[in-house]
Amino acid sequence: MATIKDTPTRYGVISRVLHWGMALLFAAQFASAAARALLERENALRETLWSYHTNLGATLFVLVALRGIWGLLNIPNRPPHSGAIGTAAVAGHVAIYALMFLVPFTRLLASAGSERGFSYFGIPIFPARETEIAWMQVPANLHGEMGWLLLALIAGHIAMAVVWHGIIQKDHTLQRMTGGQ
Numbered sequence: 144m145a146t147i148k149d150t151p152t153r154y155g156v157i158s159r160v161l162h163w164g165m166a167l168l169f170a171a172q173f174a175s176a177a178a179r180a181l182l183e184r185e186n187a188l189r190e191t192l193w194s195y196h197t198n199l200g201a202t203l204f205v206l207v208a209l210r211g212i213w214g215l216l217n218i219p220n221r222p223p224h225s226g227a228i229g230t231a232a233v234a235g236h237v238a239i240y241a242l243m244f245l246v247p248f249t250r251l252l253a254s255a256g257s258e259r260g261f262s263y264f265g266i267p268i269f270p271a272r273e274t275e276i277a278w279m280q281v282p283a284n285l286h287g288e289m290g291w292l293l294l295a296l297i298a299g300h301i302a303m304a305v306v307w308h309g310i311i312q313k314d315h316t317l318q319r320m321t322g323g324q
Contacts, residue, residue, distance in 0.1 A: 145322065149217040153319050158217065161210040162320060165203065172199050173294050176287070197250070201263050204247035211240060222319075232303070239300060242293040246286060253283035 148155045154162070175192040182189035224232050251269075254261035256279025260271035308316035317323075 149220040151220065151222050153322065154221075155217070156322075157213055159320060159322055161206065161213065165206050165210065168199060168203055168206070169297065172196065172203065173290075175199070176290060197261070198264055200247040200250060201261075201268075203243070204251065207240070207243040207247075211244070214240075228307075235296065235300060235303070239293065239296050242289055242296065246289045246293055249282040249286045249289070253280045253286075255279060 146153070146155045147157055149158050171192075175196040178186075178189045178192040179196070224230070251261065255269040256272065256276030257269075258272055258275050260267065261269040304317055304320075308314050
């Protein structure tokens, strides 16, 4: 029987929908960044993928906040992490969450202080300014690098789920996140 909240044996429906839905959105986001980095200008695929990057980033920012709140509310229901591996798992998850927040935050902050402003799917969020606020632009200088670091951490997260939990420990962690038995 599917539950809304997490339990020690299975993640709830909300956690699973947020996890896998955001995984798909992050895959699309990284595809847009990779296309921009690897394909030449005036490439139709590059331009199409890049056209949704900003709105998708803002969407992910909101979802990260919701997922973080939901995760904190469910901490008592989740299996505990113990030992050095448990400590490393917690540190890895904290780093992923921090970057999932910081990567879009740095761009949104820059947009709030820019001469261009920001609209979310055509809805004005930050109006254009007459003059740019320089300090608000500085953190965005690391936006791309933090994004690629986030991708590396996500790749490590996937590897640990498949190799450590699935092959070595055989502890059914993947089944808990997919809703399987």
